[in-house]
Amino acid sequence: DGSAGLRGNPGNAGNPGSPGNSGSPGKDGTPGDKGEEGIAGNPGRDGQDGPPGPRGYPGPPGNAGKSIPGPQGEPGSPGEAGAQGPRGPAGIKGMQGLKGIRGPQGEPSRGRPGPPGLRGAPGESAEGIQLNPYIVAFHSQTTDIPICPTGMTKLWDGFSFMFIDVDVDNWKQQLGEPGSCKRVMH
Numbered sequence: 001d002g003s004a005g006l007r008g009n010p011g012n013a014g015n016p017g018s019p020g021n022s023g024s025p026g027k028d029g030t031p032g033d034k035g036e037e038g039i040a041g042n043p044g045r046d047g048q049d050g051p052p053g054p055r056g057y058p059g060p061p062g063n064a065g066k067s068i069p070g071p072q073g074e075p076g077s078p079g080e081a082g083a084q085g086p087r088g089p090a091g092i093k094g095m096q097g098l099k100g101i102r103g104p105q106g107e108p109s110r111g112r113p114g115p116p117g118l119r120g121a122p123g124e125s126a127e128g129i130q131l132n133p134y135i136v137a138f139h140s141q142t143t144d145i146p147i148c149p150t151g152m153t154k155l156w157d158g159f160s161f162m163f164i165d166v167d168v169d170n171w172k173q174q175l176g177e178p179g180s181c182k183r184v185m186h
Contacts, residue, residue, distance in 0.1 A: 110184060137181045159185040 158181040163172035
């Protein structure tokens with residue numbers, strides 16, 4: 001064998017080699033520094049309604065309301081007459097009432113007319129009396145009895161009677177007629 005030659009010059013760069021096999025995962029690194037606050041995201045979609053919550057406690061009483069009365073309504077039409085109800089039971093007997101106060105003494109009442117009297121003696125002569133075919137009545141608005149006009153003869157004194165009203169009937173009398181002067185008024 002001969003002696004080793006001189007060291008040659010470096011060769012040209014070779015072509016890139018084939019990719020190597022994937023290495024095994026490295027160990028977890030230490031936590032990095034806190035990053036800056038990110039941009040706010042878009043609002044999310046509405047979620048589904050949740051189940052009903054538990055019943056709440058009763059609230060405090062509210063303030064008293066103020067009602068405003070409405071306008072008065074029209075009168076209703078008369079209703080039909082109802083059927084007559086059954087007769088009710090007899091009530092219990094009431095207590096005896098107190099004795100009443102004694103009333104004032106009554107005026108004496110006029111009795112029935114008596115039998116016709118005996119015929120009287122003949123009257124005096126009618127000289128100086130003027131006979132008048134008219135009979136009229138004169139009334140006074142005082143307690144004084146009116147005086148007959150000259151030339152007329154007084155027949156009787158009595159009480160003024162103008163009309164009477166009983167239930168639905170009434171009778172009236174002209175004050176100028178003799179029937180308006182009653183000798184007795186009950």
